[in-house]
Amino acid sequence: PTALAPLGDAGGLSPLGDMGGGATQLDPFAQEQQPAKPAPRDPRLGRPAKPGRQQWDSMLMLLGGTALILLIIIGGIIYWNLTATPALEMWEVAMADYRAGSYTSAAKRFGDFVKKYDDDPNASEARVRINFCLIRVVINSPDKGFERAIELLPQVEGEAAFSIVRPELARMLIQIPQGFIKKAKATENIAEKEQLANQAEKGLNDLVMQGKYVPTSIRRTIAREIQEARENIGRIRREVNLDTSLHATIKQIDDCLKEDDTLGAFAVFKTLIKEFPSLEANAALMDAVKRITTAEGGLVRVSNEPISALASEGDGTPGHTRIVLTTRSGEGSTRIQNRIATVLAGGSVFGLDAGTGKVLWDRFVGYGVRFHPVRLTRQADADVLFVDDQELVRLKASTGEIVYRFPADSTITIPAIDGNKIYVPSSSGKIYEVDAATGEAARTVSIPQTLSTGPGIANNLRLLFQPGDHSNLYALATGDLSCKDVYYFGHRAGAIAVPPLVAMGHLFVAENKSSDFCWLHVLKIDTDGERLLTTAQPPIRLTGNVVVPLQAYGGGRLLVVTDRSNVRVFNININAEENPVSPAAIKSGVSDESMVSYPLTDSSTLWLADNRLAEFDIRVTSKEI
Numbered sequence: 178p179t180a181l182a183p184l185g186d187a188g189g190l191s192p193l194g195d196m197g198g199g200a201t202q203l204d205p206f207a208q209e210q211q212p213a214k215p216a217p218r219d220p221r222l223g224r225p226a227k228p229g230r231q232q233w234d235s236m237l238m239l240l241g242g243t244a245l246i247l248l249i250i251i252g253g254i255i256y257w258n259l260t261a262t263p264a265l266e267m268w269e270v271a272m273a274d275y276r277a278g279s280y281t282s283a284a285k286r287f288g289d290f291v292k293k294y295d296d297d298p299n300a301s302e303a304r305v306r307i308n309f310c311l312i313r314v315v316i317n318s319p320d321k322g323f324e325r326a327i328e329l330l331p332q333v334e335g336e337a338a339f340s341i342v343r344p345e346l347a348r349m350l351i352q353i354p355q356g357f358i359k360k361a362k363a364t365e366n367i368a369e370k371e372q373l374a375n376q377a378e379k380g381l382n383d384l385v386m387q388g389k390y391v392p393t394s395i396r397r398t399i400a401r402e403i404q405e406a407r408e409n410i411g412r413i414r415r416e417v418n419l420d421t422s423l424h425a426t427i428k429q430i431d432d433c434l435k436e437d438d439t440l441g442a443f444a445v446f447k448t449l450i451k452e453f454p455s456l457e458a459n460a461a462l463m464d465a466v467k468r469i470t471t472a473e474g475g476l477v478r479v480s481n482e483p484i485s486a487l488a489s490e491g492d493g494t495p496g497h498t499r500i501v502l503t504t505r506s507g508e509g510s511t512r513i514q515n516r517i518a519t520v521l522a523g524g525s526v527f528g529l530d531a532g533t534g535k536v537l538w539d540r541f542v543g544y545g546v547r548f549h550p551v552r553l554t555r556q557a558d559a560d561v562l563f564v565d566d567q568e569l570v571r572l573k574a575s576t577g578e579i580v581y582r583f584p585a586d587s588t589i590t591i592p593a594i595d596g597n598k599i600y601v602p603s604s605s606g607k608i609y610e611v612d613a614a615t616g617e618a619a620r621t622v623s624i625p626q627t628l629s630t631g632p633g634i635a636n637n638l639r640l641l642f643q644p645g646d647h648s649n650l651y652a653l654a655t656g657d658l659s660c661k662d663v664y665y666f667g668h669r670a671g672a673i674a675v676p677p678l679v680a681m682g683h684l685f686v687a688e689n690k691s692s693d694f695c696w697l698h699v700l701k702i703d704t705d706g707e708r709l710l711t712t713a714q715p716p717i718r719l720t721g722n723v724v725v726p727l728q729a730y731g732g733g734r735l736l737v738v739t740d741r742s743n744v745r746v747f748n749i750n751i752n753a754e755e756n757p758v759s760p761a762a763i764k765s766g767v768s769d770e771s772m773v774s775y776p777l778t779d780s781s782t783l784w785l786a787d788n789r790l791a792e793f794d795i796r797v798t799s800k801e802i
Contacts, residue, residue, distance in 0.1 A: 264294045268303070275306060284310035302338035309342070313349065319356030323380050326350065334389055344398065347391045351402045354380040358409045367420045374413040381406055419453050423462060430465045434472050439625050442469045443648060457667065470649055470663045476625040477651065477660035484609065486581040486616030487568075501527075501539050509533040517574040519550040519561050526550050526563045528577055538577025542566065548591045548631075553613060562599070564589045569601050571616060581616030585609060591631030591676055593641065595655060600641060602628045608643060610658065622658040624651055629670070633677030633684065638704060642684055644673040650686065652709050662709035664700065678727040680735055681749040683713060683757065687723035687737070692771070695719050697737060699758050714756045719743050720767045730778050734761055738776045738785070742768040744802055746795060762795050764802035 271286035287303040287310070294300060308329040315321035330346075333339055357377035361370050385391055385403060396403070426449040433442035446466060450457050509532050516531035524544040528537040542565040550563035552574070561574045569583040569592060587605040594600075594613070601609040601618075606626050609618040626645035632653075633642045639655045647670040652662040666673075668688045678685045684700040696716035703711060721741025730736040735747040735758070744764035750757045774787040783793040783802060793802050 264290070264297050264299075267293070268297075268299050271303070271306075275310065278313075280310040280313045284314075301336045302341065305333045305336050305338050305342055308333050309346070309349070316349065316352050317356065319353050319360070319380065320376065322353045322356065323376070323384070326353065326384055330384075330390060343391065343395050347385070347395050347399050350380075350384045350391065351399050351406070353384060354378070354406050354410075355402070358406060358413065361413045362409075367417055370413060371417045374410050374417065377406065377410050377413075381410075419456065422449055422453065423456060423459065427461060427465045430469065434468060437472065437476060439469050439473045439476060442472075447647075463665075466648070466665060466667070470665045473625050473649060474651070474660045474663040477653070478623045479658045480621045480623070481619070482621070484584070484618040484621070486583045486611075488581060489579060499539070499541070501536055503534075503536050505534045507534075516557060517561075519552075519563070519574065521546065521549045521563070528561070528574060537575065540565065540570075540572075540577070545588070548589070551594070553594070562592065562594075564592070567603070569599070569611065569616075571613075583609070583611050583616045583618065590628055593632050593634050593676060595634045595636060595641070598655070600632055600634070600655075602631050602643065604628055608632065608641075608653075608658070620658055622653060630673055631676040633679050635679040635684075635702065638679075638702065640679075640702075640709075642677045642679070644668075644677065644686065646670050647672075650677070650710070664710040666698070674722065674724050675726045678729065678735070680729045681733050681751050683749060683751075684710065685727055685735060687719075687727060688716075689722040689724075693721065693741070695722050695739065697723075701757075714758060717747075717758065719745065721771070724773055725775055728776065728778065731780075736776060736778060736783075738774050739767075740771045740773055742766070742772070742774060742785075742787075744774075744776070744783070744785070744793075746797070746802070760800060761797050762800050762802050764793065 267286065267290045271283050271290055274280075274283035274286060284307050287307045290297070290303050291300050291307070297303075311329055312322060312325045315325055354377040357373045357380060361373035361377065364370055364373070381403070385396070385399070391399075426445055429445045430442045433439070433445065446462070446469070449462070456462055511532065513532040517537065518529045518531040520527050520529065521542070524546070525539050525541045527539045529535065530537060540563075542563065546564050546566070548564040550561050552559040552561060553571070558574060560571050560580060562569065562571055564570070565582075567585050567588055569585070569589055571580040571582075572578055573580065583601065585601060585603040586607060587603045590602045590604060592599050592601045592611075597613045599611040599613050601611050603609070604627055606624045606628055608622045608624065608628075610620045610622075611618045624643065624645065626647070626649065628643065629646045630644055632644075634655075635641070640661070641653050641655055643651045643653065644666070645651065648665060648667055650664045650666055651660060652664070653659065654661055666686070666688065672689050673686060674689060675687060679702070682702055684702055686698040686700065687695055688698060689695045695718075697719055698716050699713040700710045701713040703709065719737065719739050720743040721739030723737060724740050725738060728736040730746060733749045733751075735749060737743075737745045737747070742764070745760065746762040747758050748761040750759070772787050774785045777784045777786075778795070781795045781797075783795050785791045785793065795802050
């Protein structure tokens with residue numbers, strides 16, 4: 178390289194003169210005792226350095242040192258920020274993923290956080306939430322959720338942050354039994370339904386009800402969910418038991434029918450319905466009941482063995498004489514002459530002079546008799562029929578003299594008169610066809626049920642309809658007493674208290690469903706159809722129970738009176754394809770208390786006798802009574 182030449186003229190600048198020791202004063206490190214040494218030569222200039230340059234270098238060193246210290250402090254601050262802020266940011270990003278439901282991403286971010294900042298205050302919670310994420314990603318599959326919870330929760334239950342997240346854990350764990358319950362409700366497979374109910378209960382007991390995971394204080398926050406889960410588990414198990422019992426009952430019914438044991442089949446059916454009332458409408462069970470009904474029709478038996486009447490009787494209990502004490506008030510009526518009124522009251526049948534009220538005769542028949550005495554014909558002096566426990570008695574209305582007594586094998590319910598024949602039902606299930614003139618029974622039909630009421634007669638169709646004590650109604654031909662049809666009502670024992678009524682090609686049956694309401698069933702009689710009896714329309718609900726016989730009223734109308742004073746008149750339209758029975762007149766108001774009311778109609782007038790005798794007008798045009 179080329180050597181530098183010495184500087185020439187400095188452009189008018191003159192060299193510094195003697196400063197009289199000033200240089201020494203400017204240099205704090207200079208010593209007065211030592212004379213100043215010659216300035217060193219500047220190697221770049223090839224000449225000695227000037228004295229002022231050394232002084233400036235010292236100042237630069239001082240300022241540089243101070244700046245270095247400041248840089249160190251600032252660097253420390255920057256380093257602290259660079260190391261603290263990323264930890265907080267990583268935590269916030271991981272929590273954001275967690276809250277958004279991105280559990281796979283959140284688990285990875287929490288894992289990275291723990292690896293990098295294991296001693297961070299949030300590290301314990303991060304370790305807990307990693308396992309929460311692993312459980313949550315499979316929570317919608319309750320079996321996998323249960324397995325992971327059982328596996329992973331013990332690993333983090335000792336973490337310091339575990340107590341902080343327990344409220345969230347409670348909400349998460351209850352989802353596992355809820356998931357099992359949801360699947361159980363969705364499946365139709367009974368075995369699978371039962372298994373899922375067991376898994377739901379296990380999830381509830383092994384996770385939610387464990388104090389180490391969900392303490393009692395926190396469990397209270399999900400008390401409603403726990404209660405609902407238990408109720409659902411119980412409901413599912415009831416469904417399982419119901420289905421199991423249903424199939425077992427149907428098999429038992431079929432086994433009974435193989436032995437012609439319809440009574441046993443009905444007993445099995447009733448036991449099931451008592452435990453599971455909702456099964457009464459089950460299609461499979463109803464098919465089984467129809468098989469019982471069909472079998473019962475085949476078990477109706479007719480006997481042609483005659484039964485003779487008893488001509489006379491003794492004078493009552495030996496050594497005893499009956500005395501009747503009566504009190505009469507009023508003068509009576511002179512317009513009623515030679516008329517006998519027969520009434521059932523206080524367990525006895527009385528024959529009264531209708532004009533004066535004088536007691537002509539009486540006979541004690543028992544307090545359980547519900548059949549009111551009837552005349553054999555409409556003649557004024559017609560003989561009277563009444564029931565005396567197990568006997569049907571015919572006597573002369575004017576004197577009380579017995580014409581005959583027909584003995585049945587058990588308590589007689591309510592006989593029905595059809596011309597010169599009397600059909601006498603007994604509680605044992607037999608119906609006797611009794612000759613009205615002689616009191617002898619030429620034939621007897623046996624029904625495979627007990628009987629609690631009498632038959633309804635369709636005179637023009639030569640049919641009678643006898644309700645069984647429960648479930649069935651039997652249609653018999655009066656010509657030979659053969660069974661033509663069995664209709665399944667499903668009524669409980671004793672629910673039909675009065676005989677059916679036949680009117681305008683329809684059969685009316687009153688079924689008392691409970692103490693405060695009943696159903697009036699309307700069946701169509703079709704002698705040319707596949708079935709003799711079919712449902713004509715849905716049953717009509719009435720307030721109270723029907724305990725007095727239904728009555729045909731006028732032309733094509735029906736009168737019904739309940740024990741709550743619910744009085745209805747219905748129109749019967751034989752040409753209507755749907756709902757042939759409609760309201761014609763209704764008595765406003767019903768009673769809160771039960772009271773038997775006896776109706777009597779004449780044209781447009783209705784009399785009701787209960788604790789008083791009341792007269793009403795039947796106004797069909799305004800549909801009121």
